[in-house]
Each structure stands twice: as structure tokens, then as C-alpha cells.
Amino acid sequence: MATEMKVPALGEGVEGGKILTLEVAVGDQVTEGQTLFELETGKATVEVPASADGVIESLTVGEGDELSVGDVFGTLAGGEATATDSSDQPEAPAAQEDSSDAEEAETEEEDEDEAEEAGEASEINIEVPALGEGVEGGTVVSMDVAAGDEVSEGQTLFELETGKATVEVPAPASGTLNNLSVSEGDEIKVGDSIGTMTGKGSAPQKVKKAKKKTDKTQTKPVKAEASSPSAPVAPLQAAAARPNNSPVPASPSVRKFAREIGVDINQVPGNGPRGRIQMQDVKAWSKQLHQQQSAAPAVAAAPVKKVPLPDFSKFGKVEKEKMNAIRRMTVDHMDNCWSTIPHVTQFDEADVTDLEALRKSFQPKAEKAGTKLTMTAMLIKIMGSALKAFPTFNASIDSENEEIIYKKYFNVGCAVDTPKGLVVPVIRGVDGLNMIEISKELGDMAGNMRDGKINPSMLQGGCITLSNLGGLSGKHFTPIVNGPEVAILGVGRASMKPVWQNGEFVPRLMMPLSLSYDHRLIDGANGTRFMRWIVDAIEQPLLISLEG
Numbered sequence: 001m002a003t004e005m006k007v008p009a010l011g012e013g014v015e016g017g018k019i020l021t022l023e024v025a026v027g028d029q030v031t032e033g034q035t036l037f038e039l040e041t042g043k044a045t046v047e048v049p050a051s052a053d054g055v056i057e058s059l060t061v062g063e064g065d066e067l068s069v070g071d072v073f074g075t076l077a078g079g080e081a082t083a084t085d086s087s088d089q090p091e092a093p094a095a096q097e098d099s100s101d102a103e104e105a106e107t108e109e110e111d112e113d114e115a116e117e118a119g120e121a122s123e124i125n126i127e128v129p130a131l132g133e134g135v136e137g138g139t140v141v142s143m144d145v146a147a148g149d150e151v152s153e154g155q156t157l158f159e160l161e162t163g164k165a166t167v168e169v170p171a172p173a174s175g176t177l178n179n180l181s182v183s184e185g186d187e188i189k190v191g192d193s194i195g196t197m198t199g200k201g202s203a204p205q206k207v208k209k210a211k212k213k214t215d216k217t218q219t220k221p222v223k224a225e226a227s228s229p230s231a232p233v234a235p236l237q238a239a240a241a242r243p244n245n246s247p248v249p250a251s252p253s254v255r256k257f258a259r260e261i262g263v264d265i266n267q268v269p270g271n272g273p274r275g276r277i278q279m280q281d282v283k284a285w286s287k288q289l290h291q292q293q294s295a296a297p298a299v300a301a302a303p304v305k306k307v308p309l310p311d312f313s314k315f316g317k318v319e320k321e322k323m324n325a326i327r328r329m330t331v332d333h334m335d336n337c338w339s340t341i342p343h344v345t346q347f348d349e350a351d352v353t354d355l356e357a358l359r360k361s362f363q364p365k366a367e368k369a370g371t372k373l374t375m376t377a378m379l380i381k382i383m384g385s386a387l388k389a390f391p392t393f394n395a396s397i398d399s400e401n402e403e404i405i406y407k408k409y410f411n412v413g414c415a416v417d418t419p420k421g422l423v424v425p426v427i428r429g430v431d432g433l434n435m436i437e438i439s440k441e442l443g444d445m446a447g448n449m450r451d452g453k454i455n456p457s458m459l460q461g462g463c464i465t466l467s468n469l470g471g472l473s474g475k476h477f478t479p480i481v482n483g484p485e486v487a488i489l490g491v492g493r494a495s496m497k498p499v500w501q502n503g504e505f506v507p508r509l510m511m512p513l514s515l516s517y518d519h520r521l522i523d524g525a526n527g528t529r530f531m532r533w534i535v536d537a538i539e540q541p542l543l544i545s546l547e548g
Contacts, residue, residue: 001077001078002057002075002076002077003051003054003075003078004074004076005050005072005074005075006051006071006073007039007048007067007068007069007073008048008049008051010041010046010048010069014041014046015068016039016041016067016068016069016071017039017040017066018039018064018065018066018067019037019038019039019040019061019062019063019064019066019067020037020038020040020063021038021251021273022036022037022061022063022273023035023038023272023273023276023278024037024056024059025059026056026057026058026059028055028056029055030050030053030054030055030056030076031050031053032049032051033050034049035047035050035251035278035279036050037061039067045251045252047251052076054077054078055076055077056074057074057075057077058074058075059074060073122198122199123178123197124173124196124197124198124199125193126171126180126195126196126197127191127192127193128160128169128188128189128190128191128194129169129170129172129190129261130190130286136189136190137160137187137188137189137190137192138160138162138167138187138188138325139160139161139185139186139187139324139325140159140160140161140182140184140186140187140188141158141159141160141161141166142159143157143158143180143182144156144158144159145157145158145177145180146177147177147178147179147180149176150175150176151171151174151197152171152174153171153173154170154171155170155171156168156169157169157170157180158182160188161324161325161326162325172197173197176198178195178196178198179195179196180195181193181195182195190290248265248266249272249276250265250268250277250278253279254278257279257282261282262457263286263289264457265277265282267285268281268282268285269281269285324420324421326418326421326422326423327420327421330421333482333483334480336483337480337481337483341481341483341518342519343478343480343517343518344516344517344522344524344527345479345515346514346515346524346527346528346531347476347513348512348513348515348531348532349511349513349535350510350534350539351499351509351511351538352375352494352509352511352538352539353508353509354539355538355539355541356375358541359374359375359378362436365436366436369436369440370440371436371440371443372443373436373439374439374442376442376466376491377435377439378435379466379468379489379491379538380414380427380438380466381430381433381434381435381438381544382534382537382541382544383412383430383466383534384410384431385431385537385543386530386537387463387464388431390529391406392486392521392526393463393464393486393487393517393530394406394407394410394463394464395407395521396486397486397518397520404521407463409428409429409461409463410430410431410463411426411427411428411429411430411462412430412463412464412465413425413426413462413464413466413485414427414442414446414465414466415465415466416445416446416449416450418450419450423459424459424462424482425445425449425458425459426458426459426462427441427442428461445458462482462485463485464487464488465479465485465487465488466488466489467479467488468491469490469491470491470492470493470494471493472493473493474493475493475512476490476512476514477490477492477514478490479514481516481517481518486518486521486522487517487518487522487530488515488517489513490513490515491511491512491513491514492512493512494509494512495510496508496510497509497510511538513531513534513535515527515531515534
């Protein structure tokens, strides 16, 4: 039986709006709560959900139409029940089912419905969810709740330090925490069971009810297939590259959800109308990534010769401290980079007198934009332009397949000093950002890094790294290449020096530069040319527009 679909109440003072995007069409199967279309109401965009499960029988609206609360915009045919009834008709055994069994089944379902309405609770197992690409687990750094607490769906249960980021683990539903088997300092992995909770009207109740129906109708093939847990998951293909600056076809809530679980929304293939990315697409993509990572065979690391340590306590008082997750990752990564990448480091100096004068003159403009124009941001822009002029520096080596991978995007990592150790957030698409935009993004990311509040995906995808020690002290040094990148630029503190110009010595502000690169891919001559281009661009910024 078809039911009318009406625009629900959208909030206090909201009477209606204009349809921005339709996400379903006639004939589509929908579930309760699934977004049907987005409605622009004043200054906000609201998702209008399906009121029940079923099949879209008719739609009387289109994009651009104006709707008011209470308006009828189509009809919805019964979903699961309709499909079940139609499948029962051609099957004799189902048609001859004993009437008393049917009445008993109906009574059970009514009892369950009444129990749900009365607030009957169900126990929910709490598991560590997928936390982002490449994240397998971490250390519990702070507990925000305890057994017996009332929590709401999405509320933070505890914070997990995963490599170089801290991730908040949310409650899977609303309810009361029965027990938690973790505490601060515990190591846990994705998928681990960490406790139970009692929820009301939660998703697990619906699953339980569906199973009872299946038990009563074992002769129904549609149900048997739907409940089969062994159906293979088809491998997902990343979404095709989108034009630069084109908007991602997803609602704000879907984009927010992708950010929260560490998924790059640009990689998610959309299965909605006209390729629109829906919530279930993000979940399926995250699950597929996690399954592929779990199924991938572990790569045996090259054995590291450990240097035996003496008993230092024989010589005096000592104190031991466990490494935090950031330090452990740094140790492993730097060991690997130093032992597998043949380094060459070249040194030079750049005259930044004029660039520093420009930076100071444009500082008020940056402050109006809510940021501070820094030399680091200017160098990041220059490095992004240099990658365009020297594609070999924007590449990685695939030794296993004997290939060189040339990247067509321009992302620059910048080393940030935090209380827990060194981390490298990545500024993406620097070729499409101006220096003020880079300054603002870098400032925001650095602040999050120091607070330990950043998504793991923000540490991935770098093409080259900048390590600027100018704010501290020192001149030249030998930075270690941050593999799988092939180069890193180190910057020391600029100082005033006498420089011979036009027959006399003049004071100039000189900045020391140190370029380390992977000698397997970059030869000394090409390394020298790259360094010289960087120096020229610093001294003559117009070069960025001419060649970068």
C-alpha cells in the first residue's frame, strides 16, 4: 500500500525552502532516514529523509522547486513487507503455512514492537571502529567516560594516540555503558572489543527482529540471500580524478563524516544520482580500505643490527621513560629512510633581503585575512613551483616493480615541532594556493598538531618536505629524506653578512639552505640545478610565475 511522502518539520521558524539536489528517483529502494533531497532553507541546507523503508512510487518535485512544511511530494510503496508478500505467492509451502504459526509470528512481532516502544534495552558490543587509511590501532591517552555513564551516539569515549595523531573514538549508539575493558596506556587495535553498553531503540534491535522473521520464513529465498553473511565484497575502484577546484558531489554531513573517520572524500566513488557520494559510499570505501590492509601480507623488514647497551646504572643514577607513539614511529621511519636511501646533501645560501622586505610590507594584508605571513609559507610556495620545473623531484621509486612514479599533484610537507616529537603535516595543492592561504592553513594545522588533534590523513600525500630551523638557531645541517619522497630542503637562521656588489661590500640578509636528496634518482648535476632554481626564486620571486 502506497503512502504519501510529506515535508517534515524542519526546525523552529523554518517554513520551507528550495530543492537543491534530488538524491533518489522513481523506482529506487530507500531505507528509513535515507536522504531523499536537500532543501535550502534561508541560510542552511537541510537533508529531508525517508519516513520509512520502501520503494519510491512517484515524485512530483524536481531541483529548484519550492516546498513548504507539510507539502506532499510523492508516494512510497511498502518496502520489505511488499517484497516478502510477492515472493510468497508463487511458493506453495509458504502459501500453506499453518495459520496458528502465522498468528504466533505476528504476535511475536507485535510484542517486539511494544517492547521497543516501552523502551526495552538491548546490549551492544563496543568495538574500535576504522580510524583512517593505514591506521591499525594505538594507545589510549585519555578516558572521557566510565562504566555507568549515560552517553549519546557519537560522543567521545576516549582518545587514541595513533602514530602521529590523536583520534577520538565515539560511542556507536545512545545508551548506558555497562563496562569498559580499557584504560589509559592500553594498546588496542581496530576491531577489538572494548566493552558493552545498553541502548534503546538501537540498530541492533532491528537486526534481531529481522533474524526472527527469517527463522519463521525459511522457505523464502529473498530473505535467505539477504541474511547471508558470506557474500563476497566486490573491490572498490577510486573515483576518477575531478577537475581542479570542482566541488565534491556530497552533502556537508557526508563530507564531515569522511573527515572524522580519516577518509579522503576525493577518492570515494559516488553511487548516488549523477555520481553523488552518499553516507553508505563513505562507509563502504572505509571498510574496503581496512579489509585490504588487513588482508595484505606483511612485508618483512630488513633485519637491523642492534648495538648492545651496557648497564648504565653502574656508572651513576639513571631514569627510564617509555617512548610515546610519535617517538616510536619516528625511530622506525628514520631508521628505514637512513638505511634504504643513499643520501647526498648540498649547501648554498640565498639573499633574502628583498623577500623579507616584501614579507613585512604585505603583513598588514595577511593580518586582515586573519593570519600572519611567514617566510615558511613563502618557501613552501616556492618549493611547490620548483616541483613543476623539476619533475624528478616530484617522484618516488618503486624498486619492486622497477618503476619511477611521477606525481601530477604538488603537496609540500612542513616539519612541526610538538611536545611529543616531530610531525610533518602536508599542505595539499600548493600550486593552487597563494602565500596568505598557505600561511593560514599551515598555522591552523600546526596548532592542531601541537594539541595532538589532527586527522591521520593530514600526514599523508607529501611530495617534498621543508624543515625550517630558522626560528631556533643554527645554519647548515643534513636533513634526512622523508621517504617515499626523494628530497627535503633544510633552512637555517638568516644572518646579516657582507656581500660584494658593484665594487663594494654591502650588508645583505643571507639564508643558509641544505638540500638532501635520493641519489638513486637524482644526480648531483640535477640536484645543483634544483638548488640554484630555489635560490634564484627566493632572490627574484618573479621566477615563480615565469617558470613554476
